[in-house]
Amino acid sequence: MDGNRQDQNKTILRVKGINKAFGSIQVLFGIDFDVRPGEVHALLGENGAGKSTLVKILSGYLQPTSGTIDVAGRSIELTDSSVGEDQGIVLIHQEFNLAEQLTVEENIFLGREAFRSCFLDKRLMQARSRELLQELQCDIDPDTRVQDLSVSDKQMVEIAKAISRDARVLIMDEPTAVLTTKEVKVLFRLINELKRTGVGIVYISHKLDEIEAIADRVTILRDGHHITTDRTDNLKPDDMARLMVGRGLNDMFPERPPLGGDADVVLKVDNLSVPGHVMDASLELHKGEVLGFAGLIGAGRTALMEAIVGLRERSGGKIFRHGQEACIRSLGDASDLRMAYLTKDRKGCGLLMQMQLRPNLTLLALDQYGRYLIDEERESKALSKAIEEFDIRVGDVSATAGTLSGGNQQKLLLAKIMQIDPEVIIIDEPTRGIDVGTKHQIYMFINELTRQGKSLILISSEMQEIIGLCDRVVVMRSGFVTGTLSGDEIEEHEIMRYATGLKGVERDDRISA
Amino acid sequence: MTELVRSMTTAMRFDFDFKTYGPFLALLALIILGTLVNPAFVSEANMTNMLTRSAFIGIIAVGATFVITAGGIDLSVGSMAAFIAGIMIIIMNTLLGTLGVGWLTILTGMALSVVIGFAAGMINGLVTTRGKIEAFIVTLGTMGIYRSLVTYFADGGTLSLDFSIREIYRPIYYDAVLGIPYPVLAFALVAVAGYVVLNKTRFGRHCFAIGSNEHVAKYSAIHVNRVKTLTYVLQGICVSIATIIYVPRLGSASASTGVLWELEAIAAVIIGGTVLKGGYGRIWGTVVGAIMLTMIGNILNLTDAISNYLNGTVQGAIIIVAVLLQRGNWRRKK
Numbered sequence: 050m051d052g053n054r055q056d057q058n059k060t061i062l063r064v065k066g067i068n069k070a071f072g073s074i075q076v077l078f079g080i081d082f083d084v085r086p087g088e089v090h091a092l093l094g095e096n097g098a099g100k101s102t103l104v105k106i107l108s109g110y111l112q113p114t115s116g117t118i119d120v121a122g123r124s125i126e127l128t129d130s131s132v133g134e135d136q137g138i139v140l141i142h143q144e145f146n147l148a149e150q151l152t153v154e155e156n157i158f159l160g161r162e163a164f165r166s167c168f169l170d171k172r173l174m175q176a177r178s179r180e181l182l183q184e185l186q187c188d189i190d191p192d193t194r195v196q197d198l199s200v201s202d203k204q205m206v207e208i209a210k211a212i213s214r215d216a217r218v219l220i221m222d223e224p225t226a227v228l229t230t231k232e233v234k235v236l237f238r239l240i241n242e243l244k245r246t247g248v249g250i251v252y253i254s255h256k257l258d259e260i261e262a263i264a265d266r267v268t269i270l271r272d273g274h275h276i277t278t279d280r281t282d283n284l285k286p287d288d289m290a291r292l293m294v295g296r297g298l299n300d301m302f303p304e305r306p307p308l309g310g311d312a313d314v315v316l317k318v319d320n321l322s323v324p325g326h327v328m329d330a331s332l333e334l335h336k337g338e339v340l341g342f343a344g345l346i347g348a349g350r351t352a353l354m355e356a357i358v359g360l361r362e363r364s365g366g367k368i369f370r371h372g373q374e375a376c377i378r379s380l381g382d383a384s385d386l387r388m389a390y391l392t393k394d395r396k397g398c399g400l401l402m403q404m405q406l407r408p409n410l411t412l413l414a415l416d417q418y419g420r421y422l423i424d425e426e427r428e429s430k431a432l433s434k435a436i437e438e439f440d441i442r443v444g445d446v447s448a449t450a451g452t453l454s455g456g457n458q459q460k461l462l463l464a465k466i467m468q469i470d471p472e473v474i475i476i477d478e479p480t481r482g483i484d485v486g487t488k489h490q491i492y493m494f495i496n497e498l499t500r501q502g503k504s505l506i507l508i509s510s511e512m513q514e515i516i517g518l519c520d521r522v523v524v525m526r527s528g529f530v531t532g533t534l535s536g537d538e539i540e541e542h543e544i545m546r547y548a549t550g551l552k553g554v555e556r557d558d559r560i561s562a
Numbered sequence: 563m564t565e566l567v568r569s570m571t572t573a574m575r576f577d578f579d580f581k582t583y584g585p586f587l588a589l590l591a592l593i594i595l596g597t598l599v600n601p602a603f604v605s606e607a608n609m610t611n612m613l614t615r616s617a618f619i620g621i622i623a624v625g626a627t628f629v630i631t632a633g634g635i636d637l638s639v640g641s642m643a644a645f646i647a648g649i650m651i652i653i654m655n656t657l658l659g660t661l662g663v664g665w666l667t668i669l670t671g672m673a674l675s676v677v678i679g680f681a682a683g684m685i686n687g688l689v690t691t692r693g694k695i696e697a698f699i700v701t702l703g704t705m706g707i708y709r710s711l712v713t714y715f716a717d718g719g720t721l722s723l724d725f726s727i728r729e730i731y732r733p734i735y736y737d738a739v740l741g742i743p744y745p746v747l748a749f750a751l752v753a754v755a756g757y758v759v760l761n762k763t764r765f766g767r768h769c770f771a772i773g774s775n776e777h778v779a780k781y782s783a784i785h786v787n788r789v790k791t792l793t794y795v796l797q798g799i800c801v802s803i804a805t806i807i808y809v810p811r812l813g814s815a816s817a818s819t820g821v822l823w824e825l826e827a828i829a830a831v832i833i834g835g836t837v838l839k840g841g842y843g844r845i846w847g848t849v850v851g852a853i854m855l856t857m858i859g860n861i862l863n864l865t866d867a868i869s870n871y872l873n874g875t876v877q878g879a880i881i882i883v884a885v886l887l888q889r890g891n892w893r894r895k896k
Contacts, residue, residue: 360781380783390781398781401774403841412771412782415764422762465782 060085060119061249062107062138062218067116069102074454076102077273080116084218084249089240091264091281092253095293095511099273100253104220107251108140109133121217137217141207141224147195154178154191157210181209185239201232208239219243220251225259226346237263257286269293290541294513302517303496305339312336314372315504316388316473318357321366326352327528330366334473334506337499341519342508343544348525350508351393354475358383358390370473384413389471391462393478393508395455399462402451406443406461407432409450414468435464440490456487463494474498475506480514492518512541524548584887585834585850588880592857600864610743612860613853614735617745618643618804620852622823623830624756624845625800628793629697630831631760631843633773634690636797637701640823641708642682646805647815648712650675651721663726675802682708683798687791705824713817720816728813735810745807749849752803757845759796769793773840829877830855833884854880 063083069076077099084090094100105111107118109127117124120136127133130140147156157178163170178191187205195203204224211219225233240250240263254260260267260281267284269276269292276292284292312335320329327349334340342350356363359377368375370386377383383390392398400409411418411428418424418431432446439460443453450458459479466474476495480488495505495518509515515522521535524547531553534543546552596603622639629636654671661667686704690697715721723731734744742750760766768789771779779786809815832838833854834847858877862870 379785380781381785384783392781394777397775398777401771401778401841403774404770408767408770412767412778412784415767419764422758423764423767 061121063119064107064113065117065119067103067106067113067118069099069106069111070114075114075273077106077113078275080270080273080275082107082268082275082278084251086217086247086249087244088265089244089250089252089263091260091267092251092270093257093260093267093289093293094270098270098293100270101222103270104140104222104251104253107133107218108138108220110140134214137215138220139211139214139216139218140220140222141204141211142222145203145207147203147206147210149194149196151195152191153182153189153193153195153198153206153209156195156206157181157191157213159210161214177213178209181213184212185209185242187235201228201235204228204232204236205239212243216248218249218251220253222253224252225254225256233259257289260289261286302492302513305496305499305518305520308335308338308520312338315370316357317369317372319367319369321353321356321368322364323349323352323356323361324364326361327356327525330525330530332506332523332530334504335520336504337502338521339495339499339505339507339519341515341522341539342506342525343510343512343515343522344525344548346510347527348548349528350525351477353525354390354477354506354508358388358475360390384469384471386473387469387471388473389413389466389469389475391466391474391476391479393481395458395462395481400450400458400465403449405447405449406436406441406453407446409461410435410465411468413465417468431468435461435467439464439494454483456483456490459483459487459491463491471503473504473506475508477508478510479507480509480511512544515539515544516541524553526550526553582835584884585847585854588833588884589850589854589857592854592861596857596861596864599861599867603861603864608860610738610741610746612856613746613749614743615860616853616856617749618808619823619826619830619855620749620849621752621800621804621807622797623827623834623848623852624752625797626827626831627756627834627836627843627845627848628760628769629797630828630836630838631773631840632769632790632793633776633840634697634790634793635701635828635838636686636794637698637824638682638686638705638708639797639801639827640820640825641705641712642679642798642801643805643808643820643823644712644815644817645682645708646675646678646802647809647819648715648721649678650805650809651723651813651815652715654727655724658724658727663724663730665730667727668731672806675805676799679798679800679802679805680795681798682801683795684791686798687794690794691787691790709817712815712819716816718817720814723809723813728810731810731813733810735807748803748807752800753845753849760843760845765789765792769843770841773837773842775841826855827852829881833881835888851884 060083065081067077067080067082080099080103082103092100092103102111106113109130109132112128118127119125120138125136127136133140148159151159154174158174163173175191182189182191182205185205185208187202189198189202189205195206198206208219224236228236243250252260252264264281266278267281267289268278269289271293314333315336316334318330318332320331322328322330330353332340344350352361355361357368357377359379359382368377375386377386380390396402401412407428410432415423418427435441436443436446441453441457441460441464443457450461453461463479479491495507499505507514507518516539519539521533522539522544523530524532524534524544526548531550532547534547593604602608622643626636626639650671653674654667657667657670661670682704686697686701689695689700693700737744739747760769768779768784771782771784772786772789776786830851831848833851834844834849836843836847855877858880859873862868862873862876868876
């Protein structure tokens with residue numbers, strides 16, 4: 050404790066009482082947070098806990114509604130991300146901020162190009178880039194175009210770019226989400242290197258093992274509140290998990306009666322492959338069942354489901370509906386077989402953000418609304434019904450989908466796919482980035498659907514969701530199905546063992562993407 | 563018309579909505595200006611003349627509204643018009659011998675022109691969608707191809723319709739039913755059909771969806787490639803209809819036929835409030851845009867205050883102002 054007090058004088062970055070509201074919705078409540086030189090301070094929390102909002106405030110991308118920010122003991126206002134960078138606070142985004150068409154060197158010096166008289170000093174920038182990359186023990190040629198780099202190399206370039214800006218605080222938002230195990234090791238070595246040079250690192254993740262391995266201190270957020278800040282040594286993974294979730298799982302998930310063993314198989318997939326993503330995956334889905342798909346990001350779950358509903362090319366495998374082989378070559382074929390897919394990419398693939406709710410709702414099932422001309426009156430009725438049924442909270446029905454909150458968008462998307470009255474519903478990360486209240490509602494919808502005899506496949510990266518909702522769980526890893534769990538086997542550690550390759554079919558051959 | 567009234571009243575209730583009815587205001591301003599410049603402007607003869615002249619660009623622009631709403635662009639329409647006109651003249655001149663001087667020859671020529679327009683649009687659409695090449699590049703290519711083909715067929719000069727056929731064909735441009743010239747009638751029919759298809763059918767809704775976000779369209783079981791190709795086919799058919807009423811006007815086609823029509827058509831679409839990057843389109847706006855472009859030239863003809871040579875300058879300024887006004891509204895909404 051004494052050590053802590055001494056260190057407090059040395060913080061590089063400290064925020065106090067940060068509140069943040071978007072419109073009427075408050076997402077951060079009086080957060081205190083600080084970073085010291087040469088430490089890794091992990092920021093832990095569920096999706097939607099406010100981690101991303103907090104780091105955007107730390108780096109100047111967002112401004113807090115109230116609260117103070119001190120950099121090296123001086124109070125400042127981060128009015129812009131460039132102000133943050135000038136202060137040595139650099140955020141490495143989840144989606145990289147690199148210009149794909151430019152070279153590594155051009156990216157590193159983007160906006161801070163070196164000049165000799167009025168021309169670019171190419172030679173100096175080349176040499177400096179090479180030096181930086183060498184420091185990171187990374188053998189990328191500065192002349193390579195960023196678009197030709199692997200994901201981990203892109204991350205290295207981001208880090209090199211940050212260091213070239215003399216970063217004092219480096220904020221990494223889920224840096225390992227896109228990395229392989231080997232690449233994670235390289236990243237961790239690099240982080241240790243940076244620590245030695247006195248850089249403070251804010252590390253966001255919800256992988257507890259990583260936090261244990263790399264973090265000196267942990268701050269846990271839940272629903273926008275600061276829960277605790279402590280040394281990593283003082284917290285066991287179980288404590289962290291409990292503090293993150295903060296409530297018994299029973300409160301969140303509806304009670305479900307166990308599924309009878311003799312329910313019909315409504316969907317069966319045999320040895321389906323998607324080039325570069327999935328190898329020989331099989332599954333069986335019973336009537337009224339919720340079948341979970343667990344695994345790390347990039348395990349091939351989404352690719353498998355998109356291939357099943359005809360959104361992706363597949364290179365082999367058979368699909369059966371009610372025991373009959375089905376020919377699904379497009380999403381339209383899947384719809385005709387009463388199968389629906391709810392995308393995880395709400396903004397990119399789910400809804401037309403600039404368009405009103407009505408055309409969004411009926412887009413998938415438009416042929417039901419008139420043979421030649423669209424019956425707009427019937428559409429409006431359908432919208433009123435959907436708004437009520439799915440509790441979509443919208444002030445003005447002529448509003449565009451983009452003006453809805455994430456949770457209401459998700460409910461609209463759910464209403465949209467339900468328009469075709471599907472029997473098999475595949476939902477991909479249905480609660481990503483939405484608030485706890487809406488999450489609970491979506492769980493209730495899922496339960497209600499199975500009660501009506503619909504069958505669901507649920508892809509989720511949130512372990513509690515998989516455990517709380519699913520009758521059986523299929524685990525995937527690197528494109529392979531590694532195990533299927535049911536009953537008491539559905540438990541976090543067991544799932545992680547299959548997901549990380551400690552257990553299950555031993556396949557070391559990663560499918561090259 | 564009721565729709566117009568409704569949109570006007572909603573616009574009044576909120577603050578001034580340029581986006582919805584700016585084009586009509588601009589048209590009204592132009593009419594007032596024209597009348598002030600020369601009272602002959604509002605004469606029935608002048609009005610009819612103007613509408614007739616705006617029919618070519620107008621019909622092509624209705625097709626362009628579909629292409630642009632679905633997120634595409636077609637630069638080849640001017641060249642395509644010249645090409646179709648040239649081929650049509652060659653066909654009719656050739657058929658003279660077998661089918662004789664009469665409507666049969668002309669109707670065959672017209673039918674074939676529609677077939678060529680259909681095929682040319684299909685080529686633009688298929689190369690864009692199957693070849694995964696940007697529409698700008700594809701249609702820039704076909705624009706050059708059609709232009710040079712018509713020059714080649716005309717041997718660098720002019721292709722002229724046989725005089726005997728021209729006498730019979732002439733009324734299609736110069737005559738009228740119930741006081742409405744045929745070109746205006748054709749324009750009106752194409753515009754109404756375009757309005758219904760774009761706003762009331764599944765195909766139209768799919769155009770909006772694709773232009774807004776192709777991924778969302780794909781994930782909504784829309785056959786994206788099919789719909790996009792169809793927009794180019796519609797565009798091709800519109801070009802052939804425009805050509806059918808254009809040929810009897812001069813009875814000839816040359817390398818300079820339809821030059822810059824593609825830009826005038828796109829300008830009409832944009833003035834009308836359709837979003838260039840897709841996702842939002844408006845047929846009646848396009849109609850107003852096409853009429854405005856012709857009206858500007860007409861007003862400059864009727865006045866000595868500004869040289870007729872500055873036609874392009876005024877048109878250009880109006881296009882930019884139109885888009886500025888529409889965007890001003892976007893920003894306020896946010």
